[in-house]
Amino acid sequence: MMYCPFCKGPAHTRTSRYLSETVKQLYYQCTNVMCSATFRTMESVDSVIQRPSNTDLAGDEFIAAHSGKARKQSL
Ligand SMILES: [Zn+2]
Incomplete structure (x- = not known):
């Protein structure tokens, strides 16, 4: 909004x-x-407060499943 x-x-977003x-x-x-x-209007990434964590858990099935959900919600 x-x-x-x-x-x-x-005002509401139409598209x-x-x-x-x-x-x-x-x-x-x-x-x-x-x-x-x-x-x-324009919306842009202005500043990065903290970069993604550097983890070696990408191969973990549970973590991988939940990171996929988080990415869908942010877009
Ligand atoms: Zn108006």
Whole structure:
């Protein structure tokens, strides 16, 4: 969710697409019926707080199964 730059009401994502692995373009529509503005934004990875852990558990069946689920949710 993002606030409309015109009426400051809540705007919802209508669609989005990845321009690269770290940059996403999103189209928003304002939910205020008196405004209904539509606008586009950019979302990008700005900073990495902590890199992925360097583990040798990739061959572990349980860990591998759960890391796959986590990746699906983040996209
Ligand atoms: Zn608006």
